[in-house]
Amino acid sequence: MIRLQRVTKRFDGGAEALHNVSLRVDEGALAFVTGPSGAGKSTLLRLIARLERPTRGRILVNDQDLATLPKSREPQFRRSIGLVFQDHRLLFDRPVHANVALPLEILGYRRAEARKRVRAALDKVGLLHKEGAEPQTLSAGEQQRVGIARAIVHRPALLLADEPTGNLDPALSREIMQLFLDFNRVGVTALIASHNLELISALRKPMLHLEHGRIEARHAPRAASPA
Numbered sequence: 001m002i003r004l005q006r007v008t009k010r011f012d013g014g015a016e017a018l019h020n021v022s023l024r025v026d027e028g029a030l031a032f033v034t035g036p037s038g039a040g041k042s043t044l045l046r047l048i049a050r051l052e053r054p055t056r057g058r059i060l061v062n063d064q065d066l067a068t069l070p071k072s073r074e075p076q077f078r079r080s081i082g083l084v085f086q087d088h089r090l091l092f093d094r095p096v097h098a099n100v101a102l103p104l105e106i107l108g109y110r111r112a113e114a115r116k117r118v119r120a121a122l123d124k125v126g127l128l129h130k131e132g133a134e135p136q137t138l139s140a141g142e143q144q145r146v147g148i149a150r151a152i153v154h155r156p157a158l159l160l161a162d163e164p165t166g167n168l169d170p171a172l173s174r175e176i177m178q179l180f181l182d183f184n185r186v187g188v189t190a191l192i193a194s195h196n197l198e199l200i201s202a203l204r205k206p207m208l209h210l211e212h213g214r215i216e217a218r219h220a221p222r223a224a225s226p227a
């Protein structure tokens with residue numbers, strides 16, 4: 001599903017955010033990326049989502065080399081990915097359902113189909129009863145769940161999450177991770193960046209540890225392993 005071959009990312013005028021990183025995440029797997037602040041976790045996810053381009057190396061997502069992805073296949077590529085951010089980036093001037101509907105609007109879904117999918121996504125994260133609420137009236141955990149509903153509303157095959165529990169207390173963090181495990185159980189591949197080692201170690205999933213842009217350790221190497 002995801003394959004990186006000797007990927008290096010150097011930002012203009014900056015140091016290398018990633019150096020010679022190779023990894024593989026198989027279809028249907030759920031893997032974690034850990035590492036201290038500045039290790040390159042966000043950069044790794046952004047490269048896979050094609051929000052950044054590598055300086056060197058190859059990135060394949062679903063057997064498609066991202067360097068040669070034709071323009072005609074870009075919408076299909078975007079549809080295949082769901083992104084979850086630490087700060088969830090909800091629009092506070094729109095109710096919950098309109099926030100969740102955003103990716104569908106961008107992808108050009110018809111209104112009736114969009115409404116159905118928004119309700120299904122909110123139901124999956126346990127927030128259907130909040131569809132008309134203003135985001136600022138929700139708790140931090142609920143806001144993050146809205147962000148997750150928005151990430152999965154178009155039913156992506158791949159979920160990329162960047163510190164999705166960063167601002168949450170331990171109980172809420174476990175709840176959010178459980179959602180990812182649930183999605184993974186029904187076939188969604190997931191790569192999650194997290195520095196919450198205590199939480200993710202207990203989940204017994206493959207882990208890649210990044211330090212200074214390099215993979216320093218790999219655990220449970222069957223589903224996330226050297227390419």
Ligand SMILES: Nc1ncnc2c1ncn2[C@@H]1O[C@H](COP(=O)(O)OP(=O)(O)OP(=O)(O)O)[C@@H](O)[C@H]1O
Pocket residue numbers: 011012014016017035036037038039040041042043044
């Ligand atoms: N757009 C950018 N321009 C220049 N340097 C960048 C850019 N984005 C990231 N970097 C640098 O790349 C390195 C890796 O950053 P990255 O955000 O990927 O780390 P991270 O592991 O996600 O950190 P955190 O846990 O704090 O989010 C850092 O040194 C950072 O300053």
